[in-house]
Amino acid sequence: MSRRNTDVPSVVSAPLPSPVPSEEYERCPVTDVLRRVGDKWTVLVIVLLGRRPYRFNELHRDIENISQRMLTRTLRGLETDGLVHREVFPTVPPSVEYSLTPLGRSLLVPLSALADWVIDHRGEIAAARHAAQ
Amino acid sequence: MSRRNTDVPSVVSAPLPSPVPSEEYERCPVTDVLRRVGDKWTVLVIVLLGRRPYRFNELHRDIENISQRMLTRTLRGLETDGLVHREVFPTVPPSVEYSLTPLGRSLLVPLSALADWVIDHRGEIAAARHAAQ
DNA sequence: CAGGATCCCTCTAGATACTG
DNA sequence: CAGTATCTAGAGGGATCCTG
Numbered sequence: 400m401s402r403r404n405t406d407v408p409s410v411v412s413a414p415l416p417s418p419v420p421s422e423e424y425e426r427c428p429v430t431d432v433l434r435r436v437g438d439k440w441t442v443l444v445i446v447l448l449g450r451r452p453y454r455f456n457e458l459h460r461d462i463e464n465i466s467q468r469m470l471t472r473t474l475r476g477l478e479t480d481g482l483v484h485r486e487v488f489p490t491v492p493p494s495v496e497y498s499l500t501p502l503g504r505s506l507l508v509p510l511s512a513l514a515d516w517v518i519d520h521r522g523e524i525a526a527a528r529h530a531a532q
Numbered sequence: 533m534s535r536r537n538t539d540v541p542s543v544v545s546a547p548l549p550s551p552v553p554s555e556e557y558e559r560c561p562v563t564d565v566l567r568r569v570g571d572k573w574t575v576l577v578i579v580l581l582g583r584r585p586y587r588f589n590e591l592h593r594d595i596e597n598i599s600q601r602m603l604t605r606t607l608r609g610l611e612t613d614g615l616v617h618r619e620v621f622p623t624v625p626p627s628v629e630y631s632l633t634p635l636g637r638s639l640l641v642p643l644s645a646l647a648d649w650v651i652d653h654r655g656e657i658a659a660a661r662h663a664a665q
Numbered sequence: 666c667a668g669g670a671t672c673c674c675t676c677t678a679g680a681t682a683c684t685g
Numbered sequence: 686c687a688g689t690a691t692c693t694a695g696a697g698g699g700a701t702c703c704t705g
Contacts, residue, residue: 404684429647430575437570439678442563454611455687466679471688481660492686502656513642514562521561523635527614531595572698588667599699625666626705637678 435480436510440465440473445499448483450505452498482506568613570644573598573606578632581616582640585631615639 436442443462447453453461459470474497477483482503488494499507517524569575576595580586586594592603607630610616615636622625632640650657 427576428657429650430570431571432650432657433570433575433646437563437566439563442566443560453580458700466681468680468689468690469678472678479661479664480657481663482562487687490686493688495687502653505653509642509646512645513566514542514585516639517562517565520635520638524561524565524613527635528612530614532611564676592667599701601670601700602698605698620667623666628667633683 428448435476436506438473440469441477442510442514444473444477445482445503445507445510448497448499449504452496455495458497466483477503553587559614568609569639571606573602574610575643577606578615578636578640578643581630581632582637585629588628588630591630610636 436445440462445460447458447461455470455474458466458474459465463471465473474483474485478485481500484498484503486496486498486502488496573595577591579612580591580594586604586648588607591607592598592600595603607616607618611618614633617631617633617636619629619631621629
């Protein structure tokens with residue numbers, strides 16, 4: 400892979416066309432995933448499921464203030480993208496277990512790196528925001 | 533730092549209280565940064581500025597279809613968080629140059645890792661979405 | 666050149682109520 | 686238990702016009 404900036408590896412420093420055609424970013428897969436992961440609940444759900452499988456109401460209890468609707472939507476979105484596995488046990492009453500797929504588990508690695516960056520630099524960000532008022 | 537899951541380092545596997553108190557995620561700095569970076573234009577602007585400094589209309593030309601308003605808002609947001617530096621040259625007509633701060637440049641590293649993950653797995657994600665219809 | 670101001674529209678989060 | 690259905694407020698995003 401060609402790289403212009405040796406300080407920053409990977410696709411982020413790969414050449415882009417100029418101007419960037421709209422299809423390249425409106426459907427940009429990176430932004431696509433960032434938007435999924437950047438919503439209000441998804442990261443928290445992924446982190447919890449990274450520890451162990453959860454049942455629906457277990458998540459509902461452990462994530463304070465999430466509505467049933469948003470929990471359902473978050474889980475459905477993750478399931479649609481193949482990040483979460485949903486297993487229904489035909490018991491009475493019904494029981495559904497959610498867990499990370501191998502794909503979802505692999506996402507924890509870069510997500511964790513980004514989370515570490517935020518933790519390491521949140522002071523600087525807060526200071527910049529404060530300075531900007 | 534304590535870790536439960538040795539496969540996945542860092543804060544993502546650190547213990548969380550149960551239930552997670554609302555302040556812990558509503559103002560969660562990780563989600564906060566993810567939401568900034570997860571909007572429609574921010575990543576593209578960061579990536580471009582990671583190559584070289586840009587002037588306003590240069591970005592406006594190179595990012596096809598972005599409105600002036602959204603470019604301004606995106607740059608202001610990045611500036612507020614200390615990720616982008618804005619330098620005004622008092623020429624006639626006025627000239628403004630945008631560049632990444634060291635903080636912004638450091639963000640390229642985990643952002644790049646996440647982008648690489650997406651590139652490596654976008655086939656799986658697309659397949660999962662297709663399978664889910 | 667680099668925006669600010671204004672209006673508008675869509676999309677999503679969230680609350681509430683109901684159900685197999 | 687594990688959801689669905691409906692409604693609303695607000696944010697995100699865009700088009701257009703205007704200016705130091």
